[in-house]
Amino acid sequence: xxxxxxxxxxxxxxxxxxxxxxxxxxxxxxxxxxxxxxxxxxxxxxxxxxxxxxxxxxxxxxxxxxxxxxxxxxxxxxxxxxxxxxxxxxxxxxxxxxxxxxxxxxxxxxxxxxxxxxxxxxxxxxxxxxxxxxxxxxxxxxxxxxxxxxxxxxxxxxxxxxxxxxxxxxxxxxxxxxxxxxxxxxxxxxxxxxxxxxxxxxxxxxxxxxxxxxxxxxxxxxxxxxxxxxxxxxxxxxxxxxxxxxxxxxxxxxxxxxxxxxxxxxxxxxxxxxxxxxxxxxxxxxxxxxxxxxxxxxxxxxxxxxxxxxxxxxxxxxxxxxxxxxxxxxxxxxxxxxxxxxxxxxxxxxxxxxxxxxxxxxxxxxxxxxxxxxxxxxxxxxxxxxxxxxxxxxxxxxxxxxxxxxxxxxxxxxxxxxxxxxxxxxxxxxxxxxxxxxxxxxxxxxxxxxxxxxxxxxxxxxxxxxxxxxxxxxxxxxxxxxxxxxxx
Numbered sequence: 171x172x173x174x175x176x177x178x179x180x181x182x183x184x185x186x187x188x189x190x191x192x193x194x195x196x197x198x199x200x201x202x203x204x205x206x207x208x209x210x211x212x213x214x215x216x217x218x219x220x221x222x223x224x225x226x227x228x229x230x231x232x233x234x235x236x237x238x239x240x241x242x243x244x245x246x247x248x249x250x251x252x253x254x255x256x257x258x259x260x261x262x263x264x265x266x267x268x269x270x271x272x273x274x275x276x277x278x279x280x281x282x283x284x285x286x287x288x289x290x291x292x293x294x295x296x297x298x299x300x301x302x303x304x305x306x307x308x309x310x311x312x313x314x315x316x317x318x319x320x321x322x323x324x325x326x327x328x329x330x331x332x333x334x335x336x337x338x339x340x341x342x343x344x345x346x347x348x349x350x351x352x353x354x355x356x357x358x359x360x361x362x363x364x365x366x367x368x369x370x371x372x373x374x375x376x377x378x379x380x381x382x383x384x385x386x387x388x389x390x391x392x393x394x395x396x397x398x399x400x401x402x403x404x405x406x407x408x409x410x411x412x413x414x415x416x417x418x419x420x421x422x423x424x425x426x427x428x429x430x431x432x433x434x435x436x437x438x439x440x441x442x443x444x445x446x447x448x449x450x451x452x453x454x455x456x457x458x459x460x461x462x463x464x465x466x467x468x469x470x471x472x473x474x475x476x477x478x479x480x481x482x483x484x485x486x487x488x489x490x491x492x493x494x495x496x497x498x499x500x501x502x503x504x505x506x507x508x509x510x511x512x513x514x515x516x517x518x519x520x521x522x523x524x525x526x527x528x529x530x531x532x533x534x535x536x537x538x539x540x541x542x543x544x545x546x547x548x549x550x551x552x553x554x555x556x557x558x559x560x561x562x563x564x565x566x567x568x569x570x571x572x573x574x575x576x577x578x579x580x581x582x583x584x585x586x587x588x589x590x591x592x593x594x595x596x597x598x599x600x601x602x603x604x605x606x607x608x609x610x611x612x613x614x615x616x617x618x619x620x621x622x623x624x625x626x627x628x629x630x631x632x633x634x635x636x637x638x639x640x641x642x643x644x645x646x647x648x649x650x651x652x653x654x655x656x657x658x
Contacts, residue, residue, distance in 0.1 A: 218372055218508045219515040224527040231497075231504040231531070233374035238496035240378075240385035247385075248406045249489050251392050253482075253554040258561065260403055261554065262478045263343035265485025266336045269466035271351055274323055276459030278358050281315070282308075283506065284452030284599055286366035290510025291597070293371055305367055307444045311452075312363045316356030323352030334467055335474050337481075343403045350407035357411055361418035368421065369507050376424045380417040388413035454599035458606040465610035465636070469629055472617040476626055479561060483568030484629075486554040490547065490569075491576060494539040498584045501532050502591035509595025518656050525592050525648070532584035540577040547573040568626075575630045582637040589644040593651050601647040608643055609636040 218226050253261040285308040292301040327348050336344055365377040388409050395405025473484055505528050512520045551569045552562070590602045616632025624631070 218511045219517060219520065223508070223520060223524040224531070227501070227504045227508060227524060227528050228531055230372065230374050230507065231500040233378045234369070234500035234503050235497050237374070237378035237381040238500050239493065240381045241496070247389050247392050248410060249486070249554055251396050252403065252406055253486070255397055256402060258478065258482050258565070259340055260343055261485060262337070262481045263340040263403060264347060264406075265481050265488070266331070266334065266340055266344045266470065266474065267348045267351075268485065268488065269463050269470050270327075270330055270334075270348055272466060273460050273463030274319060274352060274355060275358055276463055277456040278315075278319065278355060279362050280459040281452035281456035282312070282359065282362035282366040283503070284455035284594075285311070285363065285448050286370040287451050287506060287510050287594060287597065287599070288448055289367060289370040290507050290595070291514035293511055293514065303439075303441070303444060304448065306439070307441065307448055308363055308367070310440060311445065311448060312359040313356075316359040319355045319359075320353060323355060324349060327352060330467075334471050337474060337478060339478070347403040347407050350404055351411065354411035354414070357415045357418060361414050361421065364418060364421035364425065368425070369503055370510065372507060372511070374504075376421060380420040380424070383420065384413040384417035387416050451597070451599050454603040455594065458599075458603040461603065461606040461610050465606075465613040468610075468614045469617045469632065472621060473629060479564045480568050480626065483551075483565040484572060486551050486565070487547075487569035487572040489554065490543070490550050490573065494542060494580075495583065497535045497539065498532065498587040501528055501535075501584065502587040504528070505588055505591035506595045509592050513596055513655070518652070521592070521596070522652070525588070528588045528592070529585060532588045533581050536581035536584040540580045543573040543577040543580075547577075571627065572630045575627070575634060579634045579637060582634070582641055586637055586640050586644065589641065589648050593644065593647050596651050596655055598647075598651050601651070602644065605640045605643050605647070609640050612636040612639050 218230070249261065249264060252264055285304070289301055289304050289308075292304055328345060331341060331344055331348070361380075365380070368374075368376050391409035391412055392406060395401040395409050399405060401408065473481055505524065508524045508528075509521055512518070512524070547570050548566060551566045551573075586605075590605065594602055612635050613632045616635055617629055620628030620631060622628070
């Protein structure tokens with residue numbers, strides 16, 4: 171009787187569509203459950219269109235947080251082993267390439283996350299067929315883009331290092347490290363699109379397991395390649411790539427073995443309209459990270475002029491900064507998935523509730539991270555460095571000054587990630603890209619002019635000023651996009 175009642179209600183909803191006599195899409199897709207289309211996709215994933223937003227976001231983000239901490243350990247362990255076993259010069263070489271690595275791999279990560287917005291919205295509206303076709307189109311795009319970015323990176327590697335005025339004594343090592351990483355862009359694309367797909371469906375556990383195992387693999391390979399085989403910075407880069415290949419393989423195995431989705435040949439058809447939609451979401455998010463990276467390179471250009479010791483101290487502090495920033499990144503992934511699913515379901519009241527819950531979580535977490543920087547900053551910086559006492563004192567003092575300034579305003583960074591993710595989840599990726607451009611302008615202005623007034627610390631304050639400007643802009647964007655969406 172219950173089944174008959176449900177079928178009757180469903181048929182009524184299907185044919186009560188305001189625009190003519192077209193079947194209601196969700197109703198049509200629910201009927202498709204008899205063919206296993208949506209049922210297969212629902213295994214092992216989390217529906218974020220119901221339940222307590224606070225608990226959902228924290229639970230989802232917590233898994234991502236642990237995973238992102240392990241992911242940061244890739245570079246964290248690289249830096250520690252390189253600094254301890256290869257010396258300050260090699261550490262400075264890694265620091266000189268940091269923003270160039272971020273530009274390339276940040277673009278890859280941003281585009282993959284942009285593609286996943288469409289998948290999250292398909293999942294929220296129970297469009298199983300559309301979800302599979304989006305996944306197939308994303309894989310095709312990643313294959314082409316992976317080859318393109320690999321070739322582009324090899325061509326531009328040396329000119330970009332020269333443009334940043336990389337010191338001659340570290341140019342050779344910096345070039346080896348960068349070329350090796352750029353050679354593995356396709357591996358990064360593979361992992362990021364698979365992980366983004368899983369997160370779009372509410373599965374944060376599988377990426378966590380993949381990254382955790384890959385981090386352990388990276389630590390072992392780092393020690394073997396750098397310490398045992400004396401592979402230098404090439405060994406450190408190769409260890410990172412092989413570890414990421416391992417995590418991509420695990421995600422692919424989990425998707426196939428877990429029955430999350432079964433792709434067929436027809437799902438890999440090149441459909442211009444679908445490809446265009448994915449690129450409209452993905453390109454702005456990729457460019458957002460590129461713009462952020464360009465700002466970082468401009469700052470790096472100024473920093474390189476302050477000498478090797480300053481570069482090494484700034485690099486060591488940046489590694490800890492990146493590690494403590496992972497919680498903000500995790501919240502942003504959770505908010506994008508949560509917002510995307512609820513936008514797909516048409517429930518904007520839950521979008522607003524989730525936004526408020528995420529802001530509370532972000533502010534509380536930022537307070538904890540600031541405390542870690544202030545209390546444990548110096549001892550952690552010492553883990554990266556070796557050499558004469560005079561060198562250590564100068565390098566650690568540079569890094570800890572940076573950490574003290576960041577700690578006072580870290581909550582602004584967490585709010586930035588959350589507001590930006592909510593706007594992106596509602597389908598607007600252009601405005602967040604514009605916010606990154608504003609951050610670029612602020613960082614460059616402070617690096618060029620504030621350093622003249624207050625010295626080296628002007629670079630550090632430029633980071634905080636960029637957060638403030640972006641927060642104000644994105645806050646206004648959120649209000650505008652939300653009102654526009656609710657009126658549609």
